Amino acid sequence: MRPYYPAMGTKRIARPRRPIMVVGGGAFGLDRDGGSLEDHWLSLGRATRGTRRPRVCLIPTASGDDEANIEHFHDVFGRSARTAHLALFDRTVEDIPAFLRQQDAIYIGGGNTASMLAVWAAHGVDQALRDVHAAGIALAGRSAGGLCWFEGGTTDSYGPTLAAFHGGLGLIRGSHCPHYDGEPQRRPTYHAMVASGELAGGIAVDDFAAAIYDGPELVEVVSDEPERGAYLVERGTGGTVETPLPVRVLGRG
Numbered sequence: 001m002r003p004y005y006p007a008m009g010t011k012r013i014a015r016p017r018r019p020i021m022v023v024g025g026g027a028f029g030l031d032r033d034g035g036s037l038e039d040h041w042l043s044l045g046r047a048t049r050g051t052r053r054p055r056v057c058l059i060p061t062a063s064g065d066d067e068a069n070i071e072h073f074h075d076v077f078g079r080s081a082r083t084a085h086l087a088l089f090d091r092t093v094e095d096i097p098a099f100l101r102q103q104d105a106i107y108i109g110g111g112n113t114a115s116m117l118a119v120w121a122a123h124g125v126d127q128a129l130r131d132v133h134a135a136g137i138a139l140a141g142r143s144a145g146g147l148c149w150f151e152g153g154t155t156d157s158y159g160p161t162l163a164a165f166h167g168g169l170g171l172i173r174g175s176h177c178p179h180y181d182g183e184p185q186r187r188p189t190y191h192a193m194v195a196s197g198e199l200a201g202g203i204a205v206d207d208f209a210a211a212i213y214d215g216p217e218l219v220e221v222v223s224d225e226p227e228r229g230a231y232l233v234e235r236g237t238g239g240t241v242e243t244p245l246p247v248r249v250l251g252r253g
Helices: 036-049 067-077 096-101 113-123 125-134 186-196
Strands: 019-023 055-059 082-085 105-108 138-142 150-155 163-166 172-177 202-205 209-214 217-223 230-236 239-244
Touching (some): 019 036, 019 172, 036 055, 055 067, 067 082, 172 186, 186 239
Parallel strands (some): 019 138, 055 105
Antiparallel strands (some): 202 230
16 A cells, blocks of 8 residues: 655645654754754644744653653753653653643654554553644654654664564554664665565655654655655565655755
């Protein structure tokens, strides 16, 4: 089944009604104090309820609720937003669905995708995220936090060797490959998995680039740098077909 990708570049929607921002990697990292991708995510959050200082929440499950990641999130985004985080390994939030409904934007950190989804299922976070997505709250994530929205993709959740992952939330059809230009084995492994049918076709995203969805529909690819982008990867006769997608470099119109 081919994922749904409409023709891009014919128009730009002013605001996605159900935004998901899929960051390939690099951005939102511990060694980064913000940039155009982070600003773009905040703009999606501001538009959710028309507030200048949005309520933004980190879910750091994939990193095991790493304290350094949590502290960095509050430091960076606390300058222009009201920040919160949802910890599950030392849980303090009783009503998770109500807590997430209070947010304007939710960001999922990187780490182990398979472990994250298993913990989410135990606490009901998976269904709560589906519900807030339907309500139009802006969702985003990098690496594992981008992969989780798809049906499957490439992962190192099971060890150092890349493997196929199935069991994502399925808010976006098809598969996803993060770190497309950042890790040498990502591109050939993804091509092989799509060619063999182990993974459905989908989208690959470079580090410091992001694919913006409105519900299941890809509406735009944005990046920090001109050389970063995203690609449609499909199964074709004799292998895979990789198609570069149009990219808007943020800050350049």
